[in-house]
Amino acid sequence: MDVGAAAAAATQTTKAKTSLSGNFDTFLQLLTAQLQNQDPLEPMDSSKFTEQLVSYSQVEQQINTNANLESLLALSTVSLGASAVGYLGKTALTLGPLSALDEGAAAWRYSLPSDAQSVKLSIVDANGKVVRSLDGDKTAGAHEFVWDGKNGTGTALPEGTYKLLINATAADQSAIASQISGMGLVKEVDMSGSEPMVTIANRAVKLSEILALQN
Secondary structure, eight states, X not given: OOHHHHHHHHHHHHHHHHHHHHHHHHHHHHHHXXXXXXXXXXXXXXXXXXXHHHHHXXXXXXXXXXXXXXXXXXXXXXXXXXXHGGGTTSEXXXXXXXXXXXXXXXXXXXXXXXXXXXXEEEEEOTTSOEXXXXXXXXXXXXXXXXXXXXXXXXXXXXXXEEEEEEEEEOTTSOXXXXXXXXXXXXXXXXXXXXXXXXXXXXXXXXXXXXXEEEO
8 A cells, every 4th residue: 555545545534533422422412402301101122222232333343454454464565675685686577568678678487388380579669560570480389579769670669568469370370379478677666556566677567466486
């Protein structure tokens, strides 16, 4: 939970407690007035206000439970962020085909379940345009691919996030499914959001999207 969200949640809890306290005081005043002015021949049914007292107690317990959960969530976020600090300076594998072009290079890891007859790698920019196409490794297993950040004519492209697409086919021309992960150096850990964010190269990634780390 970020600082703003935690503060907002705490404020809501405080308001709820204040409102409950005010309503309860009003309820007690009305109840006292009713008891003082009730008809002796038709006394007030005690079970009714007892039920209301129980309801107030249940609401108060729920508010306190919510406050405790907010504290636990905040502590959990801090703990995750503290653990993520150990990721700094390591190469991370991230979920999905996105990776960042940073300092003239972008990297991915892809894996093939079996040997392929043809593997075509396509690098796509943020606008969906294919900026570079190359042949990939055809053997089964995991392969690391590093792109130099240049298009087909040798022009260096701007830094940013790029996607790797793979078209792998077997000898019978059937498609072979591949798994792709982005790669990059962990440079920063940001704990200001609802979930710790990690800057990999120049791309912000959720902590939960990191699949593995390499020294």
